[in-house]
Amino acid sequence: MDVLSAMGVYVRVVDLKSFSLAAAELGISSSSVSKQISHLEQHVGARLIQRTTRRLSVTEVGAAYYEKCQQIIFDVEDAENLVSQLQGKPRGVLRINCNMTFGQLLLAKAIPEFMEQYPDIQFDVTLDDGEVDLIRDGFDMALRITNPQLPDSSLIAREIASIPMFICASPEYLAVHGCPSTPEDLKDHNCLVFMLASNANAWTLADENGPQTILVNGDLKANNSLVVRQAVLAHRGVANLASFVIERFVEADQIKVLFSGYEPERLSLFAIYPDRKYMSPKVGLFIEFFRDWLEINLQQEFLL
Amino acid sequence: MDVLSAMGVYVRVVDLKSFSLAAAELGISSSSVSKQISHLEQHVGARLIQRTTRRLSVTEVGAAYYEKCQQIIFDVEDAENLVSQLQGKPRGVLRINCNMTFGQLLLAKAIPEFMEQYPDIQFDVTLDDGEVDLIRDGFDMALRITNPQLPDSSLIAREIASIPMFICASPEYLAVHGCPSTPEDLKDHNCLVFMLASNANAWTLADENGPQTILVNGDLKANNSLVVRQAVLAHRGVANLASFVIERFVEADQIKVLFSGYEPERLSLFAIYPDRKYMSPKVGLFIEFFRDWLEINLQQEFLL
DNA sequence: ATATATTGTTAACCAAAAGGAATTAATCTT
DNA sequence: AAGATTAATTCCTTTTGGTTAACAATATAT
Numbered sequence: 001m002d003v004l005s006a007m008g009v010y011v012r013v014v015d016l017k018s019f020s021l022a023a024a025e026l027g028i029s030s031s032s033v034s035k036q037i038s039h040l041e042q043h044v045g046a047r048l049i050q051r052t053t054r055r056l057s058v059t060e061v062g063a064a065y066y067e068k069c070q071q072i073i074f075d076v077e078d079a080e081n082l083v084s085q086l087q088g089k090p091r092g093v094l095r096i097n098c099n100m101t102f103g104q105l106l107l108a109k110a111i112p113e114f115m116e117q118y119p120d121i122q123f124d125v126t127l128d129d130g131e132v133d134l135i136r137d138g139f140d141m142a143l144r145i146t147n148p149q150l151p152d153s154s155l156i157a158r159e160i161a162s163i164p165m166f167i168c169a170s171p172e173y174l175a176v177h178g179c180p181s182t183p184e185d186l187k188d189h190n191c192l193v194f195m196l197a198s199n200a201n202a203w204t205l206a207d208e209n210g211p212q213t214i215l216v217n218g219d220l221k222a223n224n225s226l227v228v229r230q231a232v233l234a235h236r237g238v239a240n241l242a243s244f245v246i247e248r249f250v251e252a253d254q255i256k257v258l259f260s261g262y263e264p265e266r267l268s269l270f271a272i273y274p275d276r277k278y279m280s281p282k283v284g285l286f287i288e289f290f291r292d293w294l295e296i297n298l299q300q301e302f303l304l
Numbered sequence: 305m306d307v308l309s310a311m312g313v314y315v316r317v318v319d320l321k322s323f324s325l326a327a328a329e330l331g332i333s334s335s336s337v338s339k340q341i342s343h344l345e346q347h348v349g350a351r352l353i354q355r356t357t358r359r360l361s362v363t364e365v366g367a368a369y370y371e372k373c374q375q376i377i378f379d380v381e382d383a384e385n386l387v388s389q390l391q392g393k394p395r396g397v398l399r400i401n402c403n404m405t406f407g408q409l410l411l412a413k414a415i416p417e418f419m420e421q422y423p424d425i426q427f428d429v430t431l432d433d434g435e436v437d438l439i440r441d442g443f444d445m446a447l448r449i450t451n452p453q454l455p456d457s458s459l460i461a462r463e464i465a466s467i468p469m470f471i472c473a474s475p476e477y478l479a480v481h482g483c484p485s486t487p488e489d490l491k492d493h494n495c496l497v498f499m500l501a502s503n504a505n506a507w508t509l510a511d512e513n514g515p516q517t518i519l520v521n522g523d524l525k526a527n528n529s530l531v532v533r534q535a536v537l538a539h540r541g542v543a544n545l546a547s548f549v550i551e552r553f554v555e556a557d558q559i560k561v562l563f564s565g566y567e568p569e570r571l572s573l574f575a576i577y578p579d580r581k582y583m584s585p586k587v588g589l590f591i592e593f594f595r596d597w598l599e600i601n602l603q604q605e606f607l608l
Numbered sequence: 609a610t611a612t613a614t615t616g617t618t619a620a621c622c623a624a625a626a627g628g629a630a631t632t633a634a635t636c637t638t
Numbered sequence: 639a640a641g642a643t644t645a646a647t648t649c650c651t652t653t654t655g656g657t658t659a660a661c662a663a664t665a666t667a668t
Contacts, residue, residue: 001625002306003380019645029628034646036626044384046391053634053645061390068383072376076307079372080348086365087350305654323616336656338617358615358664 004076006040007069009033010048014066015136017056074135074276081278090281095124097134097142101225102269103127105244107143110293114286121282129196129223134274141273141283143290145242147265157270160291161298164243165264166250166257167203173235174256180238183214183262190237191216194225203240204265211265240264244298269294308380310344311373313337314352318370319440321360378439378580385582394585399428401438401446405529406573407431409548411447414597418590425586433500433527438578445577445587447594449546451569461574464595465602468547469568470554470561471507477539478560484542487518487566494541495520498529507544508569515569544568548602573598 012022013033023030041048048062058066084091098107104127111123132142134155145163167186180186183205193201193216200221204213218237222228225245232239232246232255249255271287273279316326317337327334345352352366362370388395402411408431415427436446438459449467471490484490487509497505497520504525508517522541526532529549536543536550536559553559575591577583 002308004306004308020643030645031629031647032627038646044387045393045395046387051645052636054636054643056645061387064390065383065387068379068386072379072383075372075376075379079369079376082372083348083350083365083369086368089349091349309655324614332655333657334616335618335658339655342617355616356664360616 001036001039001043003040003043004073006036006043008073009036010040011066011069011073013037013049013056014058014062019051019056077280078276078278081276081280084281085278088281089120090118090285091120092280092282093122093124094280094282094286095126095138095140096286097126097128097132097137097139099143099145100127100129101245102143102145102242104226106294106297107290109297110290113293114289117289118285121286134272140280141271141287144270144272145267146270147267154275155272156275157272158287159268160271160287161269161294163267163269163298165240165266166243166246167205167238167240167259167262167264168232168246168250168255168257169238170232170235170254171256173232173237174258176235180258183212183259186214186216186238189216189218190220191218192220192222192228192231192237192239193218194228194239194241195221195223205259205262206265207262242267305340305343305347307344307347308377310340310347312377313340314344315370315373315377317341317353317360318362318366323355323360381584382580382582385580385584389582389585392585393424394422394589395424396584396586397426397428398584398586398590399430399442399444400590401430401432401436401441401443403447403449404431404433405549406447406449406546408530410598410601411594413601414594417597418593421593422589425590438576444584445575445591448574448576449571450574451571458579459576460579461576462591463572464575464591465573465598467571467573467602469544469570470547470550471509471542471544471563471566471568472536472550472554472559472561473542474536474539474558475560477536477541480539484562487516487563490518490520490542493520493522495522496524496526496532496535496541496543497522498532498543498545499525499527509563509566510569511566546571 009022009026009028012026013019016022016025019033019037020030023033026033037049044065046061046065047059048065050057050059096107103125107125107127111125115121115123126139132139132144134140134142144157167180169189177189180189183203186203191201191203195201201216201218202213203216204211206212216238220228220231220236222231225241228239229241229245229249231237232241233249238258246255246257250257271290273283273287313326313330313332316329317323320326320329323337323341324334327337330337341353348369350365350369351363352369354361354363400411407429411429411431415429419425419427430443436443436448438444438446448461471484473493481493484493487507490507495505495507499505505520505522506517507520508515510516520542524532524535524540526535529545532543533545533549533553535541536545537553542562550559550561554561575594577587577591
């Protein structure tokens with residue numbers, strides 16, 4: 001039996017508390033999962049998971065063994081990273097997680113260029129805006145846009161770009177509703193918010209007197225900034241969107257940037273990766289590449 | 305591929321610096337070893353061993369990976385020990401190394417009794433008097449008789465018995481050569497030495513005035529105490545032998561114990577095992593058993 | 609220098625194990 | 639009680655790991 005792969009299966013089963021979910025995630029059949037767990041139990045000489053057809057519970061022994069398995073799998077990866085590092089030839093699959101819209105608009109463009117340069121690296125890209133546990137979900141790294149605050153946990157978060165935000169609206173909307181000139185004026189406008197951060201409708205604007213935060217209201221909240229952008233383009237209201245979301249439309253004069261005297265609080269792009277002794281060279285390499293790529297392709301000053 | 309077993313093979317190949325020796329030791333063909341190493345190299349994406357048909361050298365990458373593999377294999381065993389421990393059901397093979405004569409005379413008797421009691425434990429016994437590296441040679445534990453001095457290294461050495469030594473000779477020898485009564489008298493006798501410890505011909509005897517050490521000479525040195533005993537039985541001279549080596553013959557009056565006023569320096573029996581977080585219950589169990597067994601079966605006072 | 613022995617690699621082949629699909633069994637929900 | 643969900647089991651196919659034998663390369667002995 002391949003003990004190591006069985007350990008991997010076991011860990012996923014315990015994580016997901018389900019044979020079938022683990023099977024789906026690992027891309028194998030549930031019968032295979034069942035067999036592997038049985039074999040592993042036979043191998044260690046103890047029942048690891050108490051299972052009825054309907055529910056699983058990890059035994060005391062199983063819980064202790066689970067911890068060990070996690071560590072061992074981690075160490076095996078570490079060893080392979082070490083080799084890869086000493087070897088100087090990055091290889092293998094880079095499993096990357098990224099925010100939805102940023103991924104669609106920027107990461108999606110950067111990856112083919114990177115792959116051109118490093119043909120021995122494969123990509124496995126997952127875009128979503130939910131909470132991610134890198135280790136649990138098996139990602140090598142994540143790209144996350146958040147307020148520039150320090151993320152938690154044992155992960156390393158490296159800020160690789162600062163994302164300018166812009167309060168904006170369509171010319172047509174402004175023609176009808178007027179152009180807000182002070183932050184206070186926003187209270188009288190329909191503010192379309194991209195709702196991910198907990199306080200997405202608190203917009204912070206800074207001028208030479210320092211920052212101020214305005215609570216805004218409107219008739220659309222969406223968890224996807226393209227939905228918000230679409231509403232802006234349909235003249236529905238004012239939004240606070242990232243430069244990369246609107247740049248094309250600003251250049252085409254379909255969207256106007258407001259508040260030239262103020263600067264909305266920027267967001268930060270963090271590259272997040274596990275803190276391991278030997279980082280996979282793939283990860284380091286891609287982060288470097290992407291940082292440089294963004295410096296060229298993220299037109300930070302396109303309308304300041 | 306079974307990465308873990310390939311790691312095991314790799315470690316042995318590096319240890320022994322030979323594919324064929326590793327194959328022999330692991331009980332598989334050398335072609336299998338060759339394949340596994342190749343697969344492992346392919347898996348990690350680097351050459352681990354630089355090989356001509358005649359000589360091996362571990363690459364820089366291979367050396368680093370070797371360390372990792374050792375640790376991983378160790379940790380996997382540790383995890384299984386942990387399970388076994390929590391489980392309370394000792395299982396599996398106990399690989400034990402022991403001194404030659406002690407093993408033949410005492411360990412050999414104890415093992416069947418132990419197996420009677422714990423039928424789920426198998427034994428793999430190796431007797432020799434050479435230097436042993438538990439980890440390298442894959443033993444779970446060793447039993448070693450030495451002067452009561454602290455052994456080195458990262459191993460745990462637990463003294464489980466004190467072995468009385470006796471200066472002895474056959475009645476026939478004594479009739480011809482006389483009976484030595486002071487340690488100094490030994491200089492005039494043919495002293496047969498069991499030659500393992502570096503200073504085997506320095507015999508230390510203690511009386512109420514404290515210990516004194518005598519350098520003895522004779523015409524036989526052997527690295528096996530049964531050879532020495534045989535010489536004693538053939539009236540060749542005086543020897544310093546462990547109680548368990550001569551007891552049968554003392555009881556049968558074929559060997560006489562000398563120096564009732566003195567006590568030769570005792571040796572200690574150490575149980576030696578790796579210092580791991582989770583000791584295999586097999587090991588602990590057997591040590592306990594054997595200590596108790598020796599207390600009954602090692603007739604420490606049979607002729608004092 | 610030539611022959612010989614040793615050692616790792618490769619190829620062909622075989623047995624055993626792993627993996628998948630479909631069926632069965634168990635139990636939770638309604 | 640019926641239906642739905644989930645793990646176990648069975649049967650079948652594919653893959654892997656292993657062996658033997660022939661081969662290539664390189665020390666050592668003569």
